[in-house]
Amino acid sequence: xxTPARKRFLWMSRRAPHGSVQAQEGLDALLMAVAFEQPVxxxxxxxxxxxxxxxxxxxRIGRKNFCxxxxxxxxYDVHDIxxxxxxxxxxxxxxxxxxxxxxxxxxxxxxxxxxxxxxxMSF
Amino acid sequence: MVSEGPAQRxxxxxxxxxxxxxxxxxxxxxxxxxxxxxxxxxxxxxxxxQDERNIGAQWSALAAEQGLDLVVCVAAAARRxxxxxxxxxxxxxxxxxxxxxxxxxxxxxxxxxxSGIDADRLIVF
Numbered sequence: 001x002x003t004p005a006r007k008r009f010l011w012m013s014r015r016a017p018h019g020s021v022q023a024q025e026g027l028d029a030l031l032m033a034v035a036f037e038q039p040v041x042x043x044x045x046x047x048x049x050x051x052x053x054x055x056x057x058x059x060r061i062g063r064k065n066f067c068x069x070x071x072x073x074x075x076y077d078v079h080d081i082x083x084x085x086x087x088x089x090x091x092x093x094x095x096x097x098x099x100x101x102x103x104x105x106x107x108x109x110x111x112x113x114x115x116x117x118x119x120x121m122s123f
Numbered sequence: 124m125v126s127e128g129p130a131q132r133x134x135x136x137x138x139x140x141x142x143x144x145x146x147x148x149x150x151x152x153x154x155x156x157x158x159x160x161x162x163x164x165x166x167x168x169x170x171x172x173q174d175e176r177n178i179g180a181q182w183s184a185l186a187a188e189q190g191l192d193l194v195v196c197v198a199a200a201a202r203r204x205x206x207x208x209x210x211x212x213x214x215x216x217x218x219x220x221x222x223x224x225x226x227x228x229x230x231x232x233x234x235x236x237x238s239g240i241d242a243d244r245l246i247v248f
Contacts, residue, residue, distance in 0.1 A: 007240050022126070022159050025199060029158070032232040038240065119239040122247045123126075 002032025009040045013048040017067050019059050023051055024066045034076045041080035042073070043113060044102070048123075049071050050089045050107065054099040071100040102107035124235060124247045128160030135164045135178045138248035139185070140198050146189055154192040155182070156235045162200040163193075165193065165227035179224050186226030197229040213245075 008114050011079050015023045018074050027036065044052055050066050059067050073081065083102045087093070105113065128132035135157075142152050157164050164179045171177050186193050200206045206222050206229060223229065239245045 007234075020204070025159055028198070029232050029235060033236045033239070036233065036236045037238065038236065097163060119245050120247075121124075121239070121245070 006012055006038050007088070007118040008116070009038050009119045009121060010114060011040060011042040012114075012120060012122045012123065013042060013044050014046040015050060016047040016114070017051040017053075018061065018063045021111065022123055023048065024064065024114040026121075029121070029123070031079075034078060039116065040078050041113070042078065042084070043082040043084065043105070045084035045087045045110070045112065046089075047087075049083050049091060049093055052083060052100070053093065054097060054103060056099075064069070067099065124238075124244065125155060125157045125161035125164060126247060130163070131231055133158075134248040135161060135182070136176070136227045137164045138246075139178060139181060141246065141248070142185065142191070151190055152189070154234065154238045156238060157193070157195045158199055158232075158235065160197040160203070162195045162205045164170055164198075165195040165223045166205045167224050174225070183224040183226045192225070193227045194234050195223060195227055195229045197231055200229055212243055222225065 011033075013023060013025065013026055015026070017023050017052070030040060043070065052070065053067075056067055058063055073079075080101045081100070082105050083098070084107055085104050086107045088104065095101075124139045129135045138155065142155065145152055158210050163169065165184060166179065168180055169177070182191075182193060185191060197206065203221065
């Protein structure tokens with residue numbers, strides 16, 4: 001079956017990077033969407049904002065530092081990367097604590113962001 | 124997409140009820156993709172007590188009845204020991220169907236993305 005027109009995918013990443021493998025597997029799926037040449041945006045919210053924390057050293061707990069790959073997402077044409085302002089604030093994270101520059105958006109703006117995409121994935 | 128295991132979460136059951144309701148309304152369900160701990164739903168070896176619901180077997184029966192395409196993520200299943208040893212070692216080969224319930228097959232994440240492209244709606248449970 002021929003793959004039809006492209007869809008705009010929105011990745012909503014809500015889990016802490018470690019403690020479960022869900023965030024890491026979410027990134028695997030995101031990279032697959034990129035391999036299918038679909039336009040992908042990513043928003044980090046809830047505990048998902050911890051994935052953006054700089055200077056992670058998860059090897060000490062036997063975990064892969066998969067978050068180190070986020071700054072390279074631009075290579076794959078993933079440029080629309082957001083973090084929810086309220087999630088950052090609740091966890092005491094400032095923009096300078098993050099491993100890369102992201103677009104910080106209010107919770108109220110997330111609805112419009114979801115509306116602007118065809119497929120909303122939650123990880 | 125079913126993203127949670129059958130023992131501790133309701134995800135597979137909610138998805139099952141949703142799929143049944145959608146089919147009853149005349150919608151087409153082009154695929155159900157089991158990811159993360161959701162791959163345990165397709166595990167043949169899963170044996171809940173007899174007086175309890177076996178959601179994997181129910182999905183299996185629904186697939187037989189409606190011709191559903193139930194896909195277990197091969198990488199997530201290998202990581203969790205759901206596929207047999209040989210299949211886990213050789214991800215490029217068709218995994219042994221013996222480790223999965225009837226109606227389930229193992230395939231790559233491309234099947235999830237393809238579903239998102241082809242379907243009008245992709246719903247995450």
